[in-house]
Every structure is written in structure tokens, then in C-alpha cells.
Amino acid sequence: MSLFHTHRARFEGAQAACRERFCWSPFPELPAKVPDAAQAQARGLAAFHSHLGQGGTRAFDLGQPGRIGELGEEVSPYTRQPLGIRYPQADIDVLFAAATAAIGNWAAATIDTRIGVLMEVVDVVYRCHLFEIAQSVMHTAGQSANMAYAGSGVNALDRAIEALVYADQAMRAVAPRARWERQFGPSKIVLDKTYRLVPRGVAVCFSCASFPTWNAWPSMMASLATGNAVIVKPHPATVLPMAISVRVFRQVLQAAGFDPNLVTMALDSSSEPIGKLLVRHPQTAMVDFTGSVLFGQWVERNAHPALCFTETAGCNTVVLESCDDLDAALRSLATTLCMFSAQMCTSPQNIYVPRQGVRTPQGTVPLDEVARRLADAVAALTGDPKKAAMILATIQSDQTLALLQKMQAAGEQRGRVLLQPRPYAHPEFPDARTSTPLMLQVGKTERDLYGEERFGPISFVIACDDGPDALRQATTDVRQFGGLTAFLYSTDEPFIAQAEAAYAQAGAQLTINLTGAMPLNFAAAYSDYHVTGLNPAGNASLTDLAFVASRFRITQSRRPAPASTSNA
């Protein structure tokens, strides 16, 4: 049985979900529900430990060509100890040559073959490497075990499959051949036409420090499914999850009879970055970039003639105008502000509240009280170290701690500190880099303070004139600084309709009046479109047809049909 047939039912399930966008996943949401969960977790932990230097260093072998040295500077946010893993440093010209050489057979394979092999990659990651990758995400990105399993594991795999579904759809829209007959004057011309899908070439896929697999897996799948090769450029702080991924891709490709150099890794160090070299390399046909606004904008400006698909970051906004149950709304907001210490591209930052307060069935609650109750809700979630560990996890980098200090000082001068950040003692990892959130209350005049992404657990309650002013401020943030998600609480249906239209224009995905157990910024593969491409938070959406349709091109040849078949 071919790999395509092996995975056909799962693929068809994903196709139906993409079409109708209902809730679906072939994977269990919780680690405990994985078959043989305890054993699988133990194996994953052991596999993770086998990569570590254990005080010294240990080489991670990728089996890829062009080795010119080794690099590795990862430090666990949980132990603050170096992982001690040394990865191959590659001559990038050699990687490009190897990637280019690998494309031929892969591009010539059928769509079914490529989809089958890539679904096998998904399956091998799921069955054999999920907990190993989860551990590696914990000890590089600093996520909690549950988030590493879900957000960086099965949800990212769902997004990988989703990209395959769209790639498949775009490719199948092209007829492989046609018979074309037309009269030209007295004579009939009968042509047989053949249409070929030709990949662009080599894609460079940048993955980020805090959520490495989330966009990288679907981006890699989009390029590979359409016949291209991929060079992965991980953030030097978060390499291991991508190194394991690259190795799995290579192994599955090779086992299926293809050149493993279709997927390689180009690593750099924070002191000697190679990102610009990769983007400007003459053999770069496409760039997928997830990372900082600053470099993302450089990529967008400089990728030409390569195509580029970016997701950077934004000022995600909340408009809290009125609600039926203020406590429930504040609990949901507090949870979302704490989730992975707001180191998610979907975390809210700027919370706009009318100066006169928030209307509720119990009367209007004054702004200051709303701000205090929100801060109390955050404090309640983070007061107990065990609960804090589950939700806040760790702070990925020292820079974020420094930013917290700086923003606290600015907040003290220019507004009110609603909640001071402080380290909390992680129950399992006493040396973990942690912080509870910083919350500030400011006026609209402090726009330079909140008018950009402040990465990490930093949020602002901002006093506005009224609901329409809050909406105007919020959507201006989105247009000007970017925005992926947005959150609205209102009981006023005309105002909701206005907000839907305004956020649609600004290009942020809006969640309205949601309370309860779901994190507000939860993004469901197959159902939620991630990033719109309409504002500075990124130029692409994962995953829509536009994300895949230009990764291949169509060429054709045509010739007179054989006389015996043409009735000419």
C-alpha cells in the first residue's frame, strides 16, 4: 500500500475540516490521551536527554553535506544551563546546491506520492518524536509541558496537514492533460496538451525562538508538497525542535526513495547571523519568515526576486465596552494575558476601556475598578507557584526580563502600575527564568509606550473617551503596528457589527464575548485563519490558497494528437 493510501482517511478528514472549518483533529488534545502515554512520555524524555551534552557537549548529527564546523548556544529557560548540543554548521552554498540537486525526482513524483510521504512525516513525528519534541520545546522556547505538547506538537501537526490540504487543492485545480480541437478555416486542429507543475526551487524557512514548529511545519509542508526543497534556519536559541524535525523529514524522504537533501538546516549564532545571506542568496526562490518585526520588514523589502511569506508580531488589542458577566470576561482576559507569559503572537497587549467604565447588568463599573479587578484576576492565576508554572511557564530570554524592568519604570512615571512583575518559584525547576505579568494603566497620551509590540507579559489598560473611541484606538494600533488577534466584549449589537467591520478592515481576527474554558487566543487548525496579511503583523495567512498557489508554476507543452486518435 502506498503512503498516500496509508494516510488517505486522515487526509480526507482534514480536507473536509478545511472545507467546512469545523473542529477536527486526528490527534488527542491532551498528552495523557496518547496511546501508551506514560511510556511514550518516558521515551520522549529519554530521547531528549540523549541529545544533551550533560555538562560537556554532544554532537547532533543531521547527515547533511557541507559541514564546516559546529554551533550551538541553547540554554534551557527551565534550568538556565546550556543544553550542550553542537549542531553542524554548513556551507550554505553547498546546502543550496544539494537542495537544488534534490528537487528533480521529487518534483517529478505525483502529487499523491508527495502528499503521502509528507503525511508519513506527520505520522512519524506524532508516533515517534512528539514528546521528544515537546521536551525540546520546553527547554528552548520555555513553554509548559502541556503547551509544548499541544501548541508546538499536535496543533502544529494539524497545521502541517492543513498546509498539505491547500497545496493539494491548488495543484489539483490544474488539469494534467487535455485534448483541444478547433476549426481553423476548413481544417481542424487537434492538440494534445500536457500541463506540468514546476516548483519554484529552494525555500528558506526561518523559525522563531518562542514557537518554533507552529509556522515552520506548515511552511515546510507548503513548499515541499509543491515540489520544492527547504533549508530551515532556526533561531539560534531554539534549534533542537527544528533539528529533530529536519532529521525526521530527511529520514522519511530517504526511506521513500528521495534525496534527503530536500530538507536541510542552516544554523547561525546570535553573534554571526546568516539570515540576510540566506534571503539574498541567488538560489533562494522563497522565504518563509516567522520572527521579529524588524527583520521581518527587512525580509519583505529585500526578498525580491524570491517570494516571501511573513508572520511577525503586532499589538493585539482588547475593547472592553460592556458585558453580561464582567468577572467571567476578566477571568478569560486574565488567563489569556498569562498564557505562556504572553510570549505568543496572539497574546493581547492593549486593553481599551471607556473612561466612564464598563456597562454591566449591575450598572457601570468604573474604569479604575475594572483595571483593578483585571489585575486581581491575573494575580489570582499566578499567586500559586504550581498554577503559575502551568500557565506562565518560563520567560524565553533575558531580554524580556530586562524589558519588563524598563517598562515598569516607565509605567511608574507615566501611569499606574496595576501589577508588578516578580519571579515565581517554579515547583520543578528552581532555577527557571520566570516572571509574573506587568500590568500598567495609562492614558491615550502614552501611545509611544504601548504603540508597539512589547514582547512578554506586559499589558496596558488604556482609558478611552467611550466605546467608539476605544474601537478607533484599537483598530488604529492594528493598522499601524500590526495585529493578529482582537478581543471584544460588548452587549451592544450595532457596536459589535461596527467592530466586526472595523477589525476586518484592519485585518485582525476578532473574538467576541468569549468566556469560559477556552483561552481567548486559541487558534484552531482547519478552522481559524492565522494572520490576514492586511497589516504589518505579516503578509501571509496560514493557511489559505494564496499561501500555496504561487509556490509552483504551470508549464505546458502541446502537440498534434496522433492521427489515429484525433478523428481529424
Added chain:
Amino acid sequence: MSLFHTHRARFEGAQAACRERFCWSPFPELPAKVPDAAQAQARGLAAFHSHLGQGGTRAFDLGQPGRIGELGEEVSPYTRQPLGIRYPQADIDVLFAAATAAIGNWAAATIDTRIGVLMEVVDVVYRCHLFEIAQSVMHTAGQSANMAYAGSGVNALDRAIEALVYADQAMRAVAPRARWERQFGPSKIVLDKTYRLVPRGVAVCFSCASFPTWNAWPSMMASLATGNAVIVKPHPATVLPMAISVRVFRQVLQAAGFDPNLVTMALDSSSEPIGKLLVRHPQTAMVDFTGSVLFGQWVERNAHPALCFTETAGCNTVVLESCDDLDAALRSLATTLCMFSAQMCTSPQNIYVPRQGVRTPQGTVPLDEVARRLADAVAALTGDPKKAAMILATIQSDQTLALLQKMQAAGEQRGRVLLQPRPYAHPEFPDARTSTPLMLQVGKTERDLYGEERFGPISFVIACDDGPDALRQATTDVRQFGGLTAFLYSTDEPFIAQAEAAYAQAGAQLTINLTGAMPLNFAAAYSDYHVTGLNPAGNASLTDLAFVASRFRITQSRRPAPASTSNA
């Protein structure tokens, strides 16, 4: 009945043709087969004459805002007299503001509504303006009446419908809404999600001097169908066909209740071009460009952050290796070299022939004889003024005549002149700007001579070592200088397969062993993909999903389902 229903059968016919790529058109191929052809042609001629200055000048009213003056410098290649038409010169900021203001209602309309209105535009052009536009194409671009009817008329309308089919397909791939239900721990979350299609904004559509409607109509349709507005920037030499088109779009949009400023025209003069201002305008969201290589490359480099879709030009190549019927092959090549004096982006230029000659069933025909017989075939087609007028039509600009002289002089020095260009006397228009083709025979060392597009009736027979060398030279031209079409004659199936693969990699659409009544470079809407985007001849293909899918973006909002419907 809505416009969508009125045109539904025609649209569904086009959808089937795009899917299976068979030969189809709702329009008659020949002007004589149009209902009431004689009357329609007479009305078209009268309408064309009503636009002309008749020795003075006459204003062409578009009813668009921002008028700051008037411009018009068109000269008929047939009469070499100014058309005397003065078009509005517009303040481009006013046009952008008007276009932006027009988008709201149009974007909010249903897909069916927009497709229906745009199919109505196609129908109104066909029923009421086809011969008027054909006359205007003749007297600006200089095409023959038949080509103006077909290539710039019904075939361009077919391409317009084709773009609508793909836009419709890309938009319908997005579910308008979904119900999403998931357990989070003990509680079930039920969300209603709404997905909106949001247009990019204002597209600028550049049309070219020699084939104005061919790419402009489908580009306009692709942008409009997806909810955007379009500002048309015609080449100053060829304005009238686009001015008539813009007026029809505006009338039909207005009659359907939409703001006519969805389509406006920004005209410049050859002495004061505004192309760069339009491309760099902060409100430009997309650029569709058809025109010169030089400016096209500038557009590709400078359009960011606007998307751009380009078609420029290339060195289209022929490999003549072996054939069953040399005379038939040479006749087909000769016809294609003459068609509209090779002022088509699909016209062949570089004809590669093995030095030892072309293998035929009658033995190998030496290179010099092949070259001579090809030149004879061209001479035979152009010797009689009446036949010449049908096939060569006119030379669009004086620059092309100058280039012919220059290339002839170079050819005399560096190779052999197979055929000297000379004016022919057009039977109906004695003052027409005409020339028979220039054909040169050169060696591979003269690459600087033939290694770029030499616009107009200029071709080169180039001696190569052998078939594989011819293929290598030809596909190198395509990769380096661009190429849209390619033509191969060979009886050697392995060599054909090699050529198919090589041209697919280079990105030129290959026609193999075609002889007979069909012009070799005939491109059929719904069946042939025009431009691949793989080489410098352009970065887009008309029309595939990639041409339309990124012209709109997807935004969403989600909120808890009403309790009564959610079973929660």
C-alpha cells in the same frame, strides 16, 4: 433575474472549460459570424469615428473626478494622422481617494453579485462595443481588423471571463461561516465563526501599446471580482480601447447600483510619464503590468508593499532539429514570424538550427538551404500587398522602424541578411506604417545581437553544433532573457522529451511539431496558460489560482453560539 443568473450558463461553460481545458468560447471566432455582422461593423466604425477629432480635437468624457487638464497624443499607424482625441488628465490623488471610497459597497456585495456585474460588462462589450474597440485597436496598436476582432476582442473577453472563473474559485474555497464545537476540560465551547473576504484595495493596471486589452481585461476582472478598485494606466500611444473599456465598466457598475469610480483611468504623456508615481503611490495595493522589460523589472523591484503581476517580453525560441515535412514546418514558422509583424509577446525570434542541417525523410537539408527556404516562405506570404496587409498589418511605432534599420546594418556586418525589410503598400491605407520582416542568419558568437527581445518583425536563424546544442542555447535564452512561447520540430521522441523537460524548467510554453492552419503562437483562453512566471518574461500567469488568490484576504470573527442553537 439577477445579472448572475442572466449570465450563469455562460459562466458555467467557462468553468467547465477551465477545469478540463478543452476548446470553448461563447463568441464567434470570425467577425462575419457575429449576429447582424454587417450592421454591427458599421455601427462600430461609426462609433469609432465619433470619437475622432476629424482634423481638430474632440474630448472623450469619462465622467470621472479629479480632472486637471486633458491629454492625447494617439496617431493611427494606418493613416499616420493624429486621432485628435483629448482624454481627461486626472489628479491621481483624487482618483485614489475616489477608488478607495468606492470599494466599501462593492466589497460587501456577494460573490454572485460581483461576478454577475462583471459578466454583464463582458456582455455589453461584446454586444455593443466590440467593433468600436476593434477599430480603436487597429488605429492605435495597428493590428489588422481580424486580429483586432479576435485577439483584442473576443479572445480577450474570453480571458476576462477566465479570470472571473478563477477569482470565483478562489473565493468560494473559503467557507462563509462555520459552527465549531470543542470540549475544553469539562465544558463545551460552541462558536459561530464568520469569514469575510477583504479586498486589498486599489489596483493599478498598466496596459501596453500593441495589445492593450489582452492582459488588461483579465487583470481588471481579477481585481474587481475580488472586491478591489482599478485605476487603468494605458500606454499613451494606445488609449482609446482602454478608455472605451473604462467607460463601459463605469456604466455597467453604475447601472447595477455601484460607484463607477471603482474603475477610472490615469493617463500620462510620453514626455511626462506617471507610471512610477502610480506604482509608488501609498494607496496602491496591487500593480498589473504589461509592457517593456525595462520598466517591468523596475515595477517588480519597486512595487513593494504592493503586490505585482507582470508580463513583459522575452526571446521566444525555435529549435528546428528534424521533421517529417520541412515545407509545412517552414510555412507555419513563416506565418508566425509575420503575424502582426511579430509585435506579439508570443512571436518567435531566435531560430536555432543544427549546423549540419535538418533531418527530413528526404535526407538532411543543409542549414543554408533551410534558412533560405524559410526566408522564401516569409517572402511568399508578404509579397502580395493584400495578403501582407492581412497578416503583417502595420508597425505600431516609428521606433520599430528605426530598430529594423539598425539591426539590418548590424546583420550585414556580422552575419547574412536573409530578408531585407521594406515597406509594403497597404491596399486600403496608403500612408500606413508598414514593413516586411527582417531576417538575419548569424552564428552563436553574435549573441549580443539576438540575446534580447528585438521588438518587431526581426528574427535570427542561428547555427548550432547539433540538436542538443540548439536546445541548450534556446533554453538558456529563455532563462536569461525571458521566454513565453517556444517551438520545436523534431521526429526524435527522446529529444522531444528532453526538450519538454528543459523548456518546462526554463518556463516557456512549448508547441511541438505543429503545422497547418493554426498560428503556432495562438494562445487559447481556458486552455493555454499565458506566461509561467519562471523566467524574466513575467512573474505571473494568466490565469491560474496564484493570479487571483492573493488579491483578497480572509478575516474572521467568532463568538459563542446563541444558547438556544448550540446544544451546549
